[in-house]
Amino acid sequence: MNYNFNEIEAKWQKYWAKNQTFKAQNPGSPNSESLGAPYYVLDMFPYPSGAGLHVGHPLGYIASDIYARYKGHKGFNVLHPQGYDSFGLPAEQYAIQTGQHPALTTENNIKRYREQLDKIGFSFDWSREVRTSNPEYYKWTQWIFIQLFESWYDYDQGKSRAISELEEIFSAEGTTRVKAACDDDVEGFSAEEWNAFSSEEKQKQLLKYRLTYLAETEVNWCPQLGTVLANDEIVNGVSERGGYPVVRKKMTQWSMRISAFAERLLQDLDQIDWTESLKESQRNWIGKSVGAQITFKIQNSEFEIPVFSTRPDTIFGVTFMTLAPEHELVRKITTPEQKEEVETYIAASAKRSERERMADVKSISGAFTGAYAEHPFTKEPVPIWIGDYVLAGYGTGAVMAVPCGDQRDYDFAKHFDLPITNIFENADISEEAFSGKEGTVIVNSDFLSGLEYKEALQKVILELEKNGNGYGKTNYRLRDAVFSRQRYWGEPFPVYYVNGMPQMIDAKYLPLRLPEVEKYLPTETGEPPLGNSTDWAWDTENNKVVPNTQIDEETIFRLELNTMPGWAGSSWYLFRYMDPHNEETFVSKEAQEYWKNVDLYIGGSEHATGHLLYSRFWTKFLKDRGYLNVEEPFKKLINQGMILGTSAFVYRLEGENVLLSKNLVGNNKVQPIHADVSLINASDELDIEGFKKWRPEFKDAKFVTEEDGMYKVGREVEKMSKSKYNVVNPDDICENYGADTLRMYEMFLGPLEQAKPWNTAGITGVHNFLKKLWKLYHSSPSPSEGGEKSFFVSEEPASKDSMKSLHKTIKKVTEDIENFSFNTSVSTFMICVNELSAQNCNSREVLEPLAVLIAPYAPHIAEELWEKLGHSESVATAAYPVYEEKYLVESTKNYPVSFNGKMRFTMELSLELTKDEIEKTVLADERTKDHISGKAPKKVIVVPGKIVNIVI
């Protein structure tokens, strides 16, 4: 019997599906009496794209699957679900091009994904599958949105609270005492004023406090995509998807008040087991800086300019101020003489795109406004400049310039010949600014002179607060997240408008289903695609969607036309898996309190400042409002590295239809052209006929081959992608080598977290290993039987060596799994199987535990062997083998014996000897005497079990 992996794998995949082997039990469900401790392993769910899976996609799923199966063997009640992040741009763009409904495309893509995933033999509990685009799912996304709308953030209590409580506070004491997260432009009011407000005015005020709010904000508008983007969706000034330019534009948008959670999001990073680099990304993104807000009065004017500085201690070094060109006060304070220059500068910098501004950080530009501010302490005039090195979006959009202490201010001062005052003791500022902090003594600074940095910092804030010119302040870079998208294929907002004020649809009428539209493009008037729907009005009497023609602004109102962004559904999906079919609530209290949160989360690091931050935010919010009892969604997080493709290139001689083999390129001017990797053999030789067929434009091309007649391609490691023709499909690997080989090989490629290129050639090593494993359980054919091997496991006890091989392997593999070093455990299995075959081991005592041990990695072959071993239950129910120390202890060990640290010979010594006995034995040895030639050694170092070193 040979190792027929195709047959075996199909058989067991069917078995798992039929028997629901990996269905996780919630407490209270039938058969849940004897559940082990809960353990939740989650993968970042995929967006089902049209291209299907390539071998890079399952890498993380395989790792999590190994861990989940391992935990199952260890007796845990494992939750290991999978689903789809099925709202998204590509399906919509496909719809725009073809008119095909995104729901249909998505459905087809999911089907294809599922087929591919099933072939790899994952232990997913598919009964809990979620899809973010299902109304039964997005009903709860809409529900959470409503909860956010009905909440505000109380800085005093450090948590979100119901908006009704804020109304009570307002009506009792106005805004006098409450410390709430709110818009920048709020004005305080007294209880009397509040109570006198019309209900519309009250709504308007409350909107400034809600955790999701409607506001006209400057947003990142992407004209090509026809939508706004969140900051994390922009990479290098262009859209992450498509790479289109992004411009700033003012629009009325829904926003999420994530900034209220900045401090908690930052602090709680210390509680979770994520990689340091990922936490660091989030810290940078949150961008906390501690300093002071200082107000500068403008001379001869009623205006004031607040600035934020992390170095208020350098206030006596201020020699000018700089405002962002977009700053709202610029036009108001500019003197008539400077007007023209300033206007020219504003126009010029507005024309420069964000991208140019970033690319061109070296050149210094600016203009003088002609106005002067008053120094808060010296009352000296401070000239006010504008310059685009100051960003409108950060802090107050204005800085107090301290050229002696800040390089940018320094460069600006030098360029425009502005004065530079030195306020640091013993600092040389003739070439560049001095940025030292700790231990720096401030001089030339009135009441701060002679103080060290820290003392000066405290003192100046105290003084500022005393004379009312400023106060200590912490600034965060984290902006509120824009939550509206001008797209079709997303969750509709459960919102309608009465007199321009947003109203929530009562949660009991959810879901608000996505309407049908004729076209998926924006309307002619520039409204989002939902504006094309004729059925998009809300009847508040009958609580249902009705045609637009019925809008009367009395009982029937227009619905919100925007949809939610991609991260809405993915911010809470981990909780839905706990209780996926609940129609009463997004997750029942019992289910959530049982599973708590994700124990192990595996996915790519590209979500560092998007999904991973937003889901932390929503989790904290839902906890505050009493819907969850955990503060963080993901306890431990591992980022799997990308599997890269190895692209192949042919080289076309420029301007000619001639293709040069790689080693003949030399100094010729050539144009590299991607060749499909399926046309290349293991020694980089191109199948020329195949290539001609694939790219007919080269059917008459001349292929210049090398001396041996081969046309060799060039190789380069790139991201695996269809457009680079370097995609390897896991289906093909499963077909040719089996899923177990694919699983083990993906792990064997290298450390999980590292990016690594795929190389199909190396897969035979792992495949051979599985064949050898198979052979261990099968007797060699005796000549009389005519060759067919048959299953054979002896009931005799195993040899001592075999027991040692097994237990060594159990120990190492278990440690490897716990450390997520899956690559080395594959090596360990290989060594084990090599040793056992050398020992002719065929004893059940060894082969039975070995089958369980390997089951997480190669589940199909393990199931087959387990069945042959006589078990009727799945191997997944078997207990994980435990190693016994007694098989691992050695009685003797080879000690390296070194002289002055240089190894001379090895000596076999009993491990039971004491240090002194070892020393005596070694010194008595003839070889030792040769080396020390009669002299007494100065020192003898014995490390038990390891080394003997003699210093002569």
Place this chain on the structure above:
RNA sequence: GCUCGAGUGGCGGAAUUGGUAGACGCGCUGGAUUCAAAAUCCAGUUUCUUCGGAAGUGUGGGUUCGAUUCCCACCUCGAGUACCA
């Protein structure tokens, strides 16, 4: 610029409370088996070598009997981030 990570054979990569560097796999070389091939099995494979050995984990120093591992300086590569006041 800043932050984080990494530099080990022809290649992917093992080994870190400091203790025989190069496990395991690929590739390559030789052999067995075969009419032949595939498959399988065995042996070898860091470099140099006068066959005794010697050198060797990016470079240069340091600590140590002993350093891939710890410390200092530098170089290179990768990832992230960026006029953040």
